[in-house]
Amino acid sequence: MSNEIKKNVTVSISNHCSMDTIAKGCSYCCIQNRNTSPVLSLEKIESFILNELKNEDVAFFEFFGGEPTMHFDTIKSVVDKFDFKYRMYTNGLFNFDAWKDTLYRFDEVSFSIDGFGKFNSKRGIGNNAYVTDTCLSNISNSLSYGIPVTVAIVPSTEEHYDNLELIFSDFLSIGVRSFSLEIPSVIQDEFINKKFSKIHLNKIVEFFFGFVVKKFTEGDTDEMFLLNIPKEHYPGQANSSPCSETNIALSPRGNIYHCRDTSANEEKLFSVSQINFYSNLDEIRKIEKNHTCHVKFLQGYSYDSVVDSDNELEVRLMYRTIAIMNSYYRNYIDENYSRCKEDLNLIRTFLVLYNSYMEKKSNAEGKIF
Secondary structure, three states, X not given: OOOOOEEEEEEEOOOOOHHHHOOOOOOOOOOOOOOOOOOOOHHHHHHHHHHHOOOOEEEEEEEEOOOHHHOHHHHHHHHXXXXXXXXXXXXXXXXXXXXXXXXXXXXXXXXXXXOOHHHHHHHOOOOOHHHHHHHHHHHHHHHHOOOOEEEEEOOOEHHHHHOHHHHHHHHXXXXXXXXXXXXXXXXXXXXXXXXXXXXXXXXXHHHHHHHHHHHHHHXXXXXXXXXXXXXXXXXXXXXXXXXXXXXXXXXOOOOEEXXXXXXXXXXXXXXXXXXXXXXXXXXXXXXXXXXXXXXXXXXXXXXXXXXXXXXXXXXXXXXXXXXXHHHHHHHHHOOOHHHHHHHHHHHHHHHHHHHHHHHHHHHOOOOOO
16 A cells, blocks of 8 residues: 555445434434435545545545435445445434345444434433334344444433433343444433533543443453443643544535545535634645544534543543553464453553542542542
8 A cells, every 4th residue: 555544435425314204303413404414425435435445555444424224225336336344323214134245345434323212312302112123123133144233322312421321221232232322412301401521521431430440350351241332522632632644534515525424414505604603615725734623613613621630630531541552352363362451450440540539529628639
């Protein structure tokens, strides 16, 4: 390859979503103009691969949306013709029997579902049995068929944050071992929508060390599970996964960006100008070129208030621990068991540090020195 930097490729065939036939989509969905979105043709995708990726070393090739499973023929044709490590992000509402042989060739399929029963309320339709049962059935079938599954959880209600351990335990009971915890901009309750706050972040940190790390260090390998939390949610972390040359995103209009979120929000960029949002596409590209933005900040919200001197240490310790967990899994797959032991000892050390730090913090009523 002429370029030694691996590229993360995302293709959004359209912004159409099958959830729109049941309700108005997920309650916190940031993708607008879904019903008017164009649909990317197979010819454009093939041209993109042959012309833009011919000299690139591709880390993974992800189908995004909208809902990618609405475009079975296109995805199957791409997977059959080109040899990549494929990923897909789906709401889980698809016919498993039709998809299973194609999905078996994927390296990761992420199901967006927030829990069993009432905990799947992120859909904006409460406890909808069809939505929950179909997605859970496809998760179970995928696991049984040997398809690598990740469950993407977006805790968007106060009830979610108060029951993270229960929600994760339910998924663990059906065999899920890989999770992504993603943070919405708004927390919904029955009275008024509120912004994601430091209280919510602190609950995530407490859950991470009190449940995730504890289970990781005390159980056997079969009981361990992996949890990733995207870093761009928090201040000082945005440039950890920036709009950069390592990312290539193909939008439904056939345009190429260096940010998946910009591609997904392209219809909004082309629509009426809104407050706190850059509607000028040239300005977006200019900012992207400087590698200093993340589209979430351009949309008028960020998390500048949720990390400060009071909780910065435990947040950083959480991300450091997540990195070591990823290292453990890579070494386990490579059968490098001596490195696994080193990683596990380091994770245990981090857990001790966290518990000691929080004890001192509690005794000092929030003041350490």
